[in-house]
Amino acid sequence: MNAQWGSQTRIEVAKELLVKTVDDLYSVPNLEIGLRVYGHQSAITATFQDCNDTKLEVPFAKNNFNQVKTRIKSIRAKGTTPIARSLEAAAGDFPYSKSRNIIILITDGLEACDNDPCVIAKKIKDKGVKVTPFVIGLGMDLSYLEKFKCIGTYADAETKETFEQVLKTVVSKALLNTTTQINLNDVKGSPSETDVTMFLYKTGTTELKYTFTHTLNNLGYPDTLIINPQYKYDLVVNTTPRVYKNNIEIKRNIHNTIITDSPQGYLKVRFINAAKPYQFDVRVTQEGQNKTLNTQKIGESDKYLVGKYDLEILTLPRIYIAASVNQSATTYLDIQSPGIVRYSSGNGIIGQIFTKNSNGTWDWVCTLKEGAKTGTWKLQPGIYRLVYRQKKLKSSTYTLEKDFRINSNQTISLRL
Numbered sequence: 444m445n446a447q448w449g450s451q452t453r454i455e456v457a458k459e460l461l462v463k464t465v466d467d468l469y470s471v472p473n474l475e476i477g478l479r480v481y482g483h484q485s486a487i488t489a490t491f492q493d494c495n496d497t498k499l500e501v502p503f504a505k506n507n508f509n510q511v512k513t514r515i516k517s518i519r520a521k522g523t524t525p526i527a528r529s530l531e532a533a534a535g536d537f538p539y540s541k542s543r544n545i546i547i548l549i550t551d552g553l554e555a556c557d558n559d560p561c562v563i564a565k566k567i568k569d570k571g572v573k574v575t576p577f578v579i580g581l582g583m584d585l586s587y588l589e590k591f592k593c594i595g596t597y598a599d600a601e602t603k604e605t606f607e608q609v610l611k612t613v614v615s616k617a618l619l620n621t622t623t624q625i626n627l628n629d630v631k632g633s634p635s636e637t638d639v640t641m642f643l644y645k646t647g648t649t650e651l652k653y654t655f656t657h658t659l660n661n662l663g664y665p666d667t668l669i670i671n672p673q674y675k676y677d678l679v680v681n682t683t684p685r686v687y688k689n690n691i692e693i694k695r696n697i698h699n700t701i702i703t704d705s706p707q708g709y710l711k712v713r714f715i716n717a718a719k720p721y722q723f724d725v726r727v728t729q730e731g732q733n734k735t736l737n738t739q740k741i742g743e744s745d746k747y748l749v750g751k752y753d754l755e756i757l758t759l760p761r762i763y764i765a766a767s768v769n770q771s772a773t774t775y776l777d778i779q780s781p782g783i784v785r786y787s788s789g790n791g792i793i794g795q796i797f798t799k800n801s802n803g804t805w806d807w808v809c810t811l812k813e814g815a816k817t818g819t820w821k822l823q824p825g826i827y828r829l830v831y832r833q834k835k836l837k838s839s840t841y842t843l844e845k846d847f848r849i850n851s852n853q854t855i856s857l858r859l
Contacts, residue, residue: 794831
């Protein structure tokens, strides 16, 4: 616990946040707290560690908050880590067997003595002792935290900020006993979707109560959230497009599950054999709708709800493609790479470029910069016509035409 965490040691952070947590408990009715500490009485050496170094420093009692805070502030970390013995002793610290008894175990290390915490946890359960342990690991490798799975609910904290949040969550779970998870279901009804921002508004208002980035826990399940059951909520899942679920009720003293259908896959537009990284945007709309959902780059993958979409690829000329997004798969859309046309003229010109359709008609592609003598355009492969005249010549009879062909990855130069 003496390892550095930013500008403080872990023990300093733990003491600071525990004191703050105790301050927040004053107004909680029917609550008694106690403080057991381990590894704080006997110094560890190269040849000795005191595996009995665990002590109930402040027994359970009413209104002992100041006593607990004072003792927390005076603790020094200097000994070993007898987790199993401390856990077993802590189970006997509770004065009332019929109460809701909660242990919050905070450690930055594994069991250092000869006892197995899992064995002790089982013994406590077999004796019928009703104790719910929570384990918070400070700055530990996640694989090590798996070893605490047998004890109870566990969480990791890699920074002071995450420790503060985890501690708040654990205390809220212990006191309120009202928890919630949000399932983002795939097409099979499995809650496998994740890593998306969620908003919870007070129902029927724009009052934003909670913002979460959806997360799957270490076991692959949606993690547990603490949400105030006082209100009803409107949920917005910020997928593309968004998913909405309104008038959600959080029931007290149980674990709530909110289910939304949020199956997702990917879209990616690629150039065929591009000789260089051409940069173009792709405008994405839902099938049959005009509202822009997203604009992504060619060559990049973006995530969408499973369904049908219309793509407008902002090349010259524009390319329009219909696409389907499938569960957890990437839909690839391949288009030809552009070529480049460069023009130059002894005098400033005005003009436009057109492309020839399969039926023989000509469609407008772009308009030249007025009065410019040179210009460069990236165009998709095809047959084109440049229609122009010198800007200074004030008669339509001076109109000229220049036909040319564009091939992928090739540059042509036109002298006008």
